[in-house]
Amino acid sequence: MSLVTGRQSLVKFNGILFMITIGIETSCDETSVAVLKNGRKILSNIIFSSLSEHREFGGVVPEIASRSHLETILNCIDVALKKAKIRLKDIDLIAVTQGPGLMGSLLVGLSAAKALSFSLKKPLIGVDHAIAHLYSAFLSEKGLRFPYLGLVVSGGHTLLIKMKSAGSFEVLGRTRDDAAGEAFDKVAKILGLGYPGGPEIDRLSRGEDPKQIFFTRPFLSGDSPDFSFSGIKTAVFYRVEKLKKKKSLTLRMKKAICAGFQEAVCDTLVEKSLRAAKSHRLKTLVVGGGVSANSRLRQKLNAAARREGLRVVFPSMALCQDNAAMIAGLGHALHREGKRSPLEIEAYSEFAREKDGN
């Protein structure tokens, strides 16, 4: 049974009509709830992370993450509504991350969203987390139009996507092994740095000459649009093992390795994005996901874009990490395109849809 009516009940304020969307994100270790006005203005974006509980294990522990979501989701909803100065009955649309992510974690957010939709009799929209990362840029940049090329670089995904509309896309390239963020995390672990590894590697690479140590750029010689990062990670592993044996893995050396590794990943991402933009005649590149916070990637993509006459758009730093504002934003856009989800929607763990998803 679906309670979805498609009716848009709008909050009236000073004679102006608003559509209020609540977004819920629980795909990994962040419990996030956001309230958006008209799909763009962020009234609140509450993010609670259980990261500190995972650190000692060197990665996210699914059971700890889902238990933390259970403990915090209702409070996050309360705080998000209070901060946005709205009541439950003002909500017009409920958007929720349906996948990809950790199943136990997704189920907590999905159950909360279904309960809201059922009790408030308001439409529900299941949103894809990877695609939503691209939507972060829409919340800080005006005048973005379809079609555009999307580069999703997160802990779980590396995707080049042609976005035709909010709900219609075509995957042009994807990683065949590790995601870019995953490679940052694994290399950081090899070097004995903290988790998550991306911000640490970014910090240690600053001011370093990236040419001190060269790592082969994978998949750049052929014309495959796909990525592969596990080879660079393995190359780092063997170099570190050698240095450990010689007792010469100094901080200096770690910094040089970080800079060389980061340069190889960034060069690959930049080159593949430029090639895809050219071959699909796309003039705008939108970047999203945790790795979009990387300072070297921003520098290199901006420089390349200026050279090639491409418009490149990054999310604000605050919206690079997992957040519910991007979920609410994409949910609102999908709703405008006529999409509704029944209460029976199920969580999914993998990004599998090749095109015309959502």
Ligand code: KG4
């Ligand atoms: O998008 P996100 O918050 O979660 C997923 O959907 O996976 O991305 C997290 C990933 C982690 O792998 C983290 O190491 C990486 O983003 N990351 C970075 C930086 N900040 C976060 N990687 C490189 N440089 C950064 N500054």
Ligand code: ZN
């Ligand atoms: Zn994410």
